[in-house]
Amino acid sequence: MPFQGEKPIFLQLAEQLEEAILSGAYPEGSQVPSITEYAATYKINPATANKGINLLVSAGLLYKKRGIGMFVAEGARAKLRQQRSEAFYQDYVKKLVREAQNLGLDLDQLTELIQRGYYDVH
Amino acid sequence: MSIELQSISKRFGSTQALDQVSLTLEEGHIYGLLGNNGAGKTTLLSILTDRLRPDFGQVLVDGQPVKNNDEALGKLFLVGEQNFFPEDMKVKRAFETAASFYPDFDLEQAHKLAKEFGLPLKKKITSLSTGYASIFRLVLGLSVNTPYILFDEPVLGLDAQHRDLFYRLLIEKYSQEPCTVIISTHLISEVENIVDHTIILRDGRILRDAPTEELMENTYAVSGPAGMVDRYTEDKTILSSHSLGGLKTVSIQGQPESDLPLGLEVSRMSLQDYFISLQEAAEREEEPA
C-alpha cells in the first residue's frame, strides 16, 4: 500500500461499515441502508458506494436479498473480530516482540509489562 | 446511447473558444467538466444544445445530429448560468411550460422540490436572487427526466446547506433512474467524489478525458527535503512543485513505486490539487523558453 495519505473513498466506506458491524450498530441479520442512501449521505458516486459495499459482500459480511436489500450476515461480527485479531497480531504484536527482543527483555518481563499496561488502560 | 462531439471548433472574434474538441459522453455516468474561466465549458455546452453553432464539426445525440433536430435536442436539458426565460415569466408558469415541452417532466416533483428549497412559485424568474435563480434551474433539471442533464455551474450563489441538498437530490435521482449527468463547475472539491469521469478543458482544448479513478491512480505527491525530492523526481514527469523552506512538495504524473527512499513521504492527490497542478504544468509549457 504505497499511499500513506488519504485512502480511496470506497475503502473508507468499507471500513466504516465494518466498524458499524463490529460495534453492533448494524446487528447481525439486520438490514443495512441501500447504496443510494450511502451515496447520497456521503455525496459519492453510487458506483463508488457499490464498490465499497461489494468488498463486504464478497468477504461474506453482507448478503443481498434480491429486490429487498442488503443484510448483515450471521457470524459477521465474529468473522470481523477474527480478521482484526489477525491484523492486530501482524501489525502490533510482532512489532512489539521484536522491539522487546532488541531491548533484551525476556518473555516473563514482557508479559509483566503487558499485564501492567492492561490494568493501566481502562 | 451517447453524445458525440466530433472535432468541434468555435471562434469568437480573435478568441478560439473551442479547438477541435472531440468527446464521447456515454450513458450512465456523472461527468465532471472542469476548467478555468474562459476554458470553453459554457461554449461547449451551448454547442451541444444547438444554441451556438460550431464553425466546424458536429454534435450527435444517440447518433442523430442536433442541428434543428427536436428529437435529439429533446433528450437534453441544459441548466445554465444564463436565463432563457421571458422577463415576466413566473416560476410556476415556467414549470408548466417545461411540462408542455418535455413529456416526462414531473410537475409534482418540481413543486415538491420547490417547497423543499423554499423557492417561491409566484415570483418572476428575473426577480429571484442569484441563489434562488440557481435553485429554480436546479429544480427544473431534477424534474425534467431527460436522458441527458447538463448542469453549468449549478450551485452558483447557493449556500452550503442548499448545495448539500442539491448534491444529495442529484445522487438520489441518478441512482433511481438511469441518466447521464454532466456537471461543469469551478467547485471541484465538492464534486470530486461524485463525478466518475473527468474532462478537463483549457483554452478550448481537452487536457484530460478519463475516468476519475484512473486519473487519481496515476498521480501522486512526494514531499521531503528538497535535495532528496529532486533526486527522486529526476526521471519522472513533474506537474508542479512547491517549496516551503527546505521542504519540497512535487506532484508527479504516474504511479509511485512500493519501495520509496526513506525520508520521502508519498500522498494521494485530490482532484482539485491535480487540476491545479495540471494548470500549472500547462502554464509552464506555454511560457516562452
Next chain:
Amino acid sequence: MTTTMRASIQYQLRDYRTSGLILFGVNVILILLAILGMFSVGINGEVSYTAYGFSAAIFMLVCGIVTARQVIRLCAQMGTGRKTAFLSLLPSAVLASLAIAAAGEVLMAAAQAVSIGYPNLYFNDLYGLIYAGFDTTLSVGQHITSALFNTCLMLACYGFGLFCSFLYWKLSKIGCVIAGILMGLFFLGGLPGLSRMIVVQYPNLAEDFAAFCLQSGWNLMAVFLVIFLVFSFISWLLVRNVNIRGWHK
C-alpha cells in the same frame, strides 16, 4: 403536430390572449369615450373612431419586435430547435391576428349599431374607410372581409417586426446603430424619394399599383400577405445560424 411545436404555439397563444385582451379593452374604452365625447360636443360637432385596425397592426408590429426573440430563446431552453421555434411563430401570429380582428369586428358592429341613432357619431375601420366610405354601416359580409383585411395588415406588420428584431439580433452593437440610422434615413428620405422616383420614372406602374390596391380589398390583402411572407423568409435567413444567448441572472 409535434409536441414541441404544439407547446410553443400554446405558450404564445396564452401570451397573446393576455396582451390581446388589454388591446381590446383599450379600444372599448376609446369607443366609450367617443360616445361620451359625442354628448359633450353636442349637435354641432362630429366624433369618430376609426383606429381599431391600426392599433391592432401596431400591436402585432411590437409583438414581432419583442416577443419573437423571447420565443426562440425559450424554445432553446426547452429542447426545441430553432427551425421549429421559428415556424411556430407564424401560425401563432395568424391565429392571434384572426382572433383580434374578429373580436374587433364584433366591437365595430356594436359601435356602428349605437351610432345609427346619432348623425354626428361615426365608427368605422380601415377597410370600411378605404372601400366602403367613412359613414357606411357595414353589412355582415363586409365585416367579415374587414376582419380578414385587418388580419392581413397585422401579419404584414408582424413580419416587419420579426425582420427588425432578428436583424438587430444578428448584428453587432455597431451594426445595430448603423442599421438603425440607415432604416431611419430610408423611411425619412429613401422611401418617399423612391416612391417619387417610381412615380416620375414609371408613372404607369405606380398608378397601376395604386389602382390595383384600391380596386378591391382582396388585392391589398394579397399585397399584405406577400409582405408578411417575404419578411418572414428574410427573418428565417437571419435567425437560421444566429447565436442564441440568454442573459446573466
